[in-house]
Amino acid sequence: MATTRIVIVGGGAAGLALASKLGRKYGSGDKVDVCLIDKSPIHIWKPKLHEVAVGVIDQSIEGLLYRDHGLKNGYRYIRGELESCDPANKTIQLAAVNNDSGELLLEPRQIQFDYLVFALGGVSNSFNTKGAEQHCIFLDSLEKANLFHQKLLDALLQLNETQEKVSIGIVGAGATGVELAAELHHVIESVKEYGYLNISKQHLEVHLIEASPKILPQLPERVSSRAQAVLDKIGIRLHIGVQVKEVTKEGFITQDGNVIPANLKVWAAGVKGPDAFAYFSELPITPRNQIEVDTCMRVKGQTDIYALGDCALLTLDSGKVIPPRAQAASQMADTLFDNIVNRLQGKDEKPFIYKDYGSLVSLSRFSAVGNLMGNLRSGSFFVEGHIARMMYISLYQRHLASLYGWFSAIVYRVAQKLLKWHRPKLKLH
Numbered sequence: 001m002a003t004t005r006i007v008i009v010g011g012g013a014a015g016l017a018l019a020s021k022l023g024r025k026y027g028s029g030d031k032v033d034v035c036l037i038d039k040s041p042i043h044i045w046k047p048k049l050h051e052v053a054v055g056v057i058d059q060s061i062e063g064l065l066y067r068d069h070g071l072k073n074g075y076r077y078i079r080g081e082l083e084s085c086d087p088a089n090k091t092i093q094l095a096a097v098n099n100d101s102g103e104l105l106l107e108p109r110q111i112q113f114d115y116l117v118f119a120l121g122g123v124s125n126s127f128n129t130k131g132a133e134q135h136c137i138f139l140d141s142l143e144k145a146n147l148f149h150q151k152l153l154d155a156l157l158q159l160n161e162t163q164e165k166v167s168i169g170i171v172g173a174g175a176t177g178v179e180l181a182a183e184l185h186h187v188i189e190s191v192k193e194y195g196y197l198n199i200s201k202q203h204l205e206v207h208l209i210e211a212s213p214k215i216l217p218q219l220p221e222r223v224s225s226r227a228q229a230v231l232d233k234i235g236i237r238l239h240i241g242v243q244v245k246e247v248t249k250e251g252f253i254t255q256d257g258n259v260i261p262a263n264l265k266v267w268a269a270g271v272k273g274p275d276a277f278a279y280f281s282e283l284p285i286t287p288r289n290q291i292e293v294d295t296c297m298r299v300k301g302q303t304d305i306y307a308l309g310d311c312a313l314l315t316l317d318s319g320k321v322i323p324p325r326a327q328a329a330s331q332m333a334d335t336l337f338d339n340i341v342n343r344l345q346g347k348d349e350k351p352f353i354y355k356d357y358g359s360l361v362s363l364s365r366f367s368a369v370g371n372l373m374g375n376l377r378s379g380s381f382f383v384e385g386h387i388a389r390m391m392y393i394s395l396y397q398r399h400l401a402s403l404y405g406w407f408s409a410i411v412y413r414v415a416q417k418l419l420k421w422h423r424p425k426l427k428l429h
């Protein structure tokens, strides 16, 4: 019997979990070939990108190498960037690969599939704001988080010599913006230990700009107001109900003409699908570059192409749209795993059921806040402080468990902690 080729493009919260589960189930046999394609060689769980950006985690310790993980979990990894898809001929095309000096390493490649899964995630949405692409760092990939980290280190080096104030502006007070602002404050407090003796909190201004009338606009009022109180206390400058009209080298120009100065500018607002989708004319792509799927995550109008995670637009029968969140991505991976296994066994697929467990937002080492969903009668309840922080950490642990299994995930976490123990608390290069 011919081998069934399952190709998953994108190894993030959704795609990597799916590839790991399929690989562990089928990797030892020759009936199913599971192949994961990602443009990056390393996976870092996206909710941790702000920690990479400020240097509190180091990708050389926390990063997962697809090639090694694939070998141990039964899937093949191919490094490449999706460029186009030909559904009729069941092929995708990967872009040419160049080295850092622009020399061609690999010609564009074609990959054949029997089943294809898009799990490309999303990118921040500048909503065509003038100057945003040119002047802001979009905190939506490992590469950009590293770029921010480098610029932050450069700024600290200069600041230590000149003591001229550094101003960092973040557009978007969703979870990403709020968590980044709190982490930056923590970093400034910590750098003194590493010889930056002339730097103190007074030298850093962090501006957090949000167009909605409250921070964390998607979360309940109590979570927003508590997070706002913590940010106020640590001196983050909040600009709430303020819309950015233009970004310049000097800073942000708001709708009412004010200028918020910023040396370093971050765009952490909005989510849209990957740019590559804009050219997929044969597939149902929305104006926000997401791909429309049915409740079994099958791309509308296709039989063997699926999409999940942030790149997919899934509307439940109730009319509810699945939000672009890590917990949704991971639940989708679980359901699609069951459905692919069922399909290969000639059984029916089951529709996706979303269970909202609530949201947690980390406020660096200061705290965490969030709401957790109780049962139908009690609705959601508010958590904060150490309990919320422990729960926030356990979310990452669950992600690791989906990649390694529970036992290995715990061993892996302990090993990481030991490695970190004799390394600097901050990544300083």
Ligand SMILES: Cc1cc2nc3c(=O)[nH]c(=O)nc-3n(C[C@H](O)[C@H](O)[C@H](O)COP(=O)(O)OP(=O)(O)OC[C@H]3O[C@@H](n4cnc5c(N)ncnc54)[C@H](O)[C@@H]3O)c2cc1C
Pocket (backbone or CB within 6 Å): 009, 010, 011, 012, 013, 014, 015, 037, 038, 039, 040, 043, 045, 046, 047, 048, 049, 050, 080, 081, 082, 083, 119, 120, 121, 122, 139, 140, 141, 175, 176, 274, 276, 308, 309, 310, 311, 324, 325, 326, 327, 328, 329, 360, 361
């Ligand atoms: C800084 C930050 C903090 C967040 N915090 C939270 C949080 O606290 N809680 C929460 O629930 N959610 C959070 N989110 C959202 C959450 O991370 C996403 O919803 C989740 O990661 C989506 O998973 P995914 O698999 O769809 O995409 P991703 O995890 O983004 O993975 C996509 C993968 O596709 C690859 N890829 C992209 N384009 C291509 C291409 N053309 N070719 C090949 N590979 C490609 C990427 O390299 C990546 O590995 C946060 C997001 C960010 C950016």
